[in-house]
Amino acid sequence: MTHQFSKVSKSRQNGLHPTLNKILDRAISISSIDFMIIEGVRSDEQCYINYGKGRTASQCKAKGVPAKYAKPSAAKVTWLNNPLSSKHRKQADGYGHAVDVAPFPLDWNDLSKFDKIAKAMLEAQKQLKAEGKIPESTNLRWGADWDSDGKPREKGETDSPHFEILKFCTCH
Numbered sequence: 782m783t784h785q786f787s788k789v790s791k792s793r794q795n796g797l798h799p800t801l802n803k804i805l806d807r808a809i810s811i812s813s814i815d816f817m818i819i820e821g822v823r824s825d826e827q828c829y830i831n832y833g834k835g836r837t838a839s840q841c842k843a844k845g846v847p848a849k850y851a852k853p854s855a856a857k858v859t860w861l862n863n864p865l866s867s868k869h870r871k872q873a874d875g876y877g878h879a880v881d882v883a884p885f886p887l888d889w890n891d892l893s894k895f896d897k898i899a900k901a902m903l904e905a906q907k908q909l910k911a912e913g914k915i916p917e918s919t920n921l922r923w924g925a926d927w928d929s930d931g932k933p934r935e936k937g938e939t940d941s942p943h944f945e946i947l948k949f950c951t952c953h
Contacts, residue, residue: 784815796822798876800915801946805880807905808898816898817885819942822877823869832864868945879945895941896933899923902944920947 786794786809794802809816823831833841833850835857842848846864861867868879882902884894902921909915924940925933934941 784809784812787817790818793818793821793880796871796877797880798872798874798878798946800919801876801878801880801944803909803915804902804905804919804921804944804946805882807909808901811904811908812898812901814894814897815885816882816894816901817887819881819883820869821880822871823867825865825870828864828867828870831859831867832861834858878947879943881942882944883942892934892941895925899925899933899941899944921945922947 786805794805797805805818829841829846829850832844832846834852834855836846836851837853838848838851841851844862844864859867869877869881872878882898883889884891884898888894902923906915906919906921910917910919922929922945923933924943924945925938927938927940928936
């Protein structure tokens with residue numbers, strides 16, 4: 782069965798780097814399971830909201846985040862030292878370089894489904910490189926395998942929905 786993104790997921794591709802969009806489009810078409818895009822490009826305010834979760838007002842202010850975003854009782858969702866260094870934000874080339882995806886229907890507890898999405902994303906990258914449709918220098922990183930050693934969720938690698946491109950050509 783071939784899957785395709787819903788209108789909502791497609792709208793969340795707006796502003797993502799064309800290379801990342803090509804990988805997403807190929808991955809959904811070859812994936813063994815259906816999945817959706819949860820978040821693409823992130824605003825500065827969303828970065829502040831995310832940074833504030835699990836942090837006090839003083840911790841936020843120390844990083845330039847307005848105190849109003851502090852939610853110390855919430856679960857921490859980002860470990861970035863700089864709240865605005867997220868690859869979800871538009872980068873120097875004007876595009877977001879990160880996306881969060883999840884299985885459809887949504888099931889945060891079935892990590893095997895996230896593994897299947899990762900397999901499709903990495904295979905899509907491989908296929909597109911082989912076909913010359915994305916630069917050979919493209920390097921996709923999965924948040925559940927930050928060190929790209931093929932061993933997910935070791936050493937605190939827990940961001941299963943997250944994918945980002947690290948290297949690519951700026952041409953489209």
